[in-house]
Amino acid sequence: MPPSPPDYDAAAFPPFAVTVDLIALTVRDDALQALLVTRAEEPFAGELALPGGFVRPDEDLNAAAARELAEETGLHQVPGHLEQLGTYGAPDRDPRMRVVSVAYLAMAPALPDPEPGGDASSAAWVPVAKALESELAFDHRTLLTDGVARARAKLEYTSLAAAFCPPEFTISELRHVYEVVWGARIDPRNFHRKVTSTAGFLIETGRSVTDGPGRPAALYRSGPTAVLVPPLTREP
Template structure:
């Protein structure tokens, strides 16, 4: 039946019964990345309820249907399951959707995963249905320890994060409002997992228009080897890096 008038649509909606369709739930999961002691960490919770009781998982939970959008749900779940009620300077973006019919044993659950970059944050306090919450080094994490399909989500998030650092200024999201170029280089090295030549990196980042803006300040002291004090920078107005800062090739070339 074609709908030709507002009344027709109202009648159709009044007669619509969503129970005629198979139920599908929507959740959000958050891959929160930060640097702690110079090492890339991901935030994980220990599940306090079935399914996968006691296993590690990404912070997440069910969307409050009709009450919140996906970004709001992601921010809420990150706060609820960690006790971090204030998340200053956190970059949060949608990563992707995961909807395999068997990814959750309860029912068909579609998860919309989000990626978060944040400066060094304090140890979280588990809340909601999480038994514990902690930062885990990415490079020593066993993917098989993760519940659901969270190992795949984490792998996709790391790929996204590594690519983002090539063509956006989001590396600075891991740092404070101002920073030195060696501190910025340490972010790239930690996320990419590759050492970078200090001189080449310094030259490249300063050659990208709008990437960095000097604050006029320097560090209180020079390097331990007696070098000069390092200049401090803030982000400029660039939203994309051109030319990009390309990740070193696997063979080091």
């Protein structure tokens, strides 16, 4: 790093920090659920929040996100989909100082129960419908709202739904993911026709499993296609 100019005075500038916050989503108990922690420290001690915290001077954003998730929830790895959701920088979003947060969206199937740590006194999976009705610390309800909206939209035009499924899954299991995330019932026959006719979306494994009454259901795994053409649009 080059030396600072001789007339540069860091104390002349107001304090400024960068944080990372994680919107971790999974499907549990037939509901789309988000990972929330209870803050153990001020500000907002005792209130629900998304896991996250300050980025250290010697780490990049991805490393900070992984560290904060592990420290506050005990989840050391989120297998599945991870992407940057957006950057949030309203001047009054944190009462301590000017703080800009980089939000991450993580989605994976069957994530385990979290174990609280760091500055979180508890951690739990909470149904998204309940979480969005709760008072969350900072501007975390906005972050969660945006994360859920992104997840629902991406299911229309990408193969992201497979991130909520096990490595091998049936069409009914995949449909269940769409129904839970979208919050709507889907016609089974139309759905089966659409997903099996979309090139590269699914790969049939040649194996089957008993999936309720009737003949065994074929098992599939996610194919190489990332963008669905045509998209699986949500019906009114």
